[in-house]
Amino acid sequence: MTESIACIHGRFQPFHDEHLAYALAALKCAETLYIGITNPEGAVAEQAPGAPHRNLDESNPYPYWYRAELIRGSLQGAGVELARLRIVPFAIDAPERVRSFVPAEALHLLSDCDEWQHAKLERLRAAGFRAEFGHSVGKSITSTEVRRRLRAGEPIADIVPPFVEAFLREHPLPL
Secondary structure (H helix, E strand, O other): OOEEEEEEEEOOOOOOHHHHHHHHHHHOOEEEEEEEEOOOOOOOOOOEOOEHHHHOHHHOOOOHHHHHHHHHHHHHHOOOOHHHEEEEEOOOOOHHHHHHOOOOOOEEEEEOOOHHHHHHHHHHHHOOOEEEEEEOOOOOOOHHHHHHHHHHOOOOOOOOOHHHHHHHHHOOOOO
16 A cells, blocks of 8 residues: 655765665655654764664764755655655654654654664654554665765765765765
8 A cells, every 4th residue: 555645764874875775665655755854953962772873973974954965866866756755854852743844644664674773663653653664674884884985085886876976075074
């Protein structure tokens, strides 16, 4: 069954090929996809189960607007109609606030890849959202690896969408 609205979320620090696969899989399930950007204002105080790096400044170098551009450009480059997308802030640390940015009827699709994803699933369900694992991926690509390569001056074309590589080259931020 196709949902009218689905939602995925992540820090996307930066957006890479597995994030793109996650978004494209969710688009197969819904007419409209909300993409929530967590930590929209940078690092947060809370340490996540199984993701201790999540709250560190060096793990959150890219501001919200920058990540939104990477997501939008990558999906457009993959042939997605931008009218099907909504990119919004996503307060996974305070899931009750998600209702301000994502319609209540949205199906939240998470990737079943680690302990933190399981914790987020429970948080969303406890806040009254429909949430399920909708995309299983490994962690063969991580944003941590993308940032490591960028710091080392190594190529990233094999792990990020073409738009991301070009954008990061044209608009570098200090890491």
